[in-house]
Amino acid sequence: MGMVKHFWGLFVDDGRLAGILVATVLVAGVLSHIHAVKWAVAVLWVGVALALWTSVNHQIVVHRQQTAKNHLGP
Amino acid sequence: MFNGYAALASFLGAGVEFVEALTIILAVGVVRGWRSGLSGGLSALALLALLVGIIGAPLTKVMELPVLQFLVGLFMLFFGSRWLRKAVLRYAGLKSMHNEAENFEKELARQRAARGVQSDKMDRVGFVTAFSGTFLEGLEAILIVLAFGLGTHSMSSAVTGALAALAGVALLGISLRKPLSRVPENAMKFVVGLMLTSFGVFWIGESFGLHWPQSDLSILYLLLTFAGVSFVEIWRSQRLTRSQNSFTHAGQGSTAGRKA
Numbered sequence: 276m277g278m279v280k281h282f283w284g285l286f287v288d289d290g291r292l293a294g295i296l297v298a299t300v301l302v303a304g305v306l307s308h309i310h311a312v313k314w315a316v317a318v319l320w321v322g323v324a325l326a327l328w329t330s331v332n333h334q335i336v337v338h339r340q341q342t343a344k345n346h347l348g349p
Numbered sequence: 350m351f352n353g354y355a356a357l358a359s360f361l362g363a364g365v366e367f368v369e370a371l372t373i374i375l376a377v378g379v380v381r382g383w384r385s386g387l388s389g390g391l392s393a394l395a396l397l398a399l400l401v402g403i404i405g406a407p408l409t410k411v412m413e414l415p416v417l418q419f420l421v422g423l424f425m426l427f428f429g430s431r432w433l434r435k436a437v438l439r440y441a442g443l444k445s446m447h448n449e450a451e452n453f454e455k456e457l458a459r460q461r462a463a464r465g466v467q468s469d470k471m472d473r474v475g476f477v478t479a480f481s482g483t484f485l486e487g488l489e490a491i492l493i494v495l496a497f498g499l500g501t502h503s504m505s506s507a508v509t510g511a512l513a514a515l516a517g518v519a520l521l522g523i524s525l526r527k528p529l530s531r532v533p534e535n536a537m538k539f540v541v542g543l544m545l546t547s548f549g550v551f552w553i554g555e556s557f558g559l560h561w562p563q564s565d566l567s568i569l570y571l572l573l574t575f576a577g578v579s580f581v582e583i584w585r586s587q588r589l590t591r592s593q594n595s596f597t598h599a600g601q602g603s604t605a606g607r608k609a
Contacts, residue, residue, distance in 0.1 A: 292431070319553065
């Protein structure tokens with residue numbers, strides 16, 4: 276079980292990032308299936324960039340909230 | 350034909366993992382004995398080499414299949430974006446930098462606390478620790494080698510890069526006998542993460558039958574896009590941290606002034 280968990284962790288350690296990537300691939304797949312090729316390329320390109328941006332941005336927000344909380348004290 | 354891109358990517362990606370495996374082997378060697386540490390590490394490497402031979406060779410023959418292109422692309426995308434995200438967070442100051450010296454100390458403490466005594470004979474705890482640590486780190490290295498080897502249709506170049514990394518890390522480990530804390534691990538993970546993510550997106554598109562603008566050159570455009578996003582986020586986070594720090598110091602200064 277530990278090995279499975281470790282193997283899973285090699286691919287997914289942030290649900291937000293993984294979720295957006297999955298959605299991007301699915302949407303691109305559907306678009307390519309209906310022959311909207313240029314849109315599929317754009318979705319893949321922008322989707323992955325957006326996934327990275329969203330994931331890192333979330334950490335920035337969390338960090339700022341934590342720092343503000345620490346500054347205010349108990 | 351030798352593919353420099355595959356060799357370099359494998360060298361960097363596998364190198365990072367071998368450095369982490371070396372830390373574990375060194376810690377086991379110091380506490381539990383070198384026989385256990387080296388035997389465990391070498392056994393894991395032999396098993397990994399076998400896996401590359403068993404899995405890598407047949408896969409190269411069927412790489413043209415869209416299903417396989419999709420699976421390899423998906424793996425590269427998820428694995429690569431994970432590495433890229435972590436590297437960006439570290440550069441942005443949102444996550445602590447990977448510290449091999451610290452990991453070495455932690456592993457030393459763990460080995461000392463474990464049952465059994467240091468011995469010149471084979472120590473079971475030491476062997477298992479060195480084997481499992483090297484296998485798990487090496488598994489990531491193997492996945493990177495397979496991904497780049499299949500993605501560039503140049504498995505031999507990818508394997509060559511990984512072997513060069515293994516030789517380099519082993520030589521440094523033998524000569525220095527301490528963890529390689531000066532290796533720029535985060536920079537290597539950032540570069541490999543970018544390469545894996547770009548390649549992964551490209552291969553997923555290929556498996557869908559998409560036509561990328563300017564074909565293979567799109568990989569470079571994808572890489573530049575993701576690098577751009579990464580640098581902007583790093584810059585943004587560092588700027589916000591600096592402004593937050595100056596706000597905190599200003600607050601502390603005015604509080605001190607009121608007290609005076």
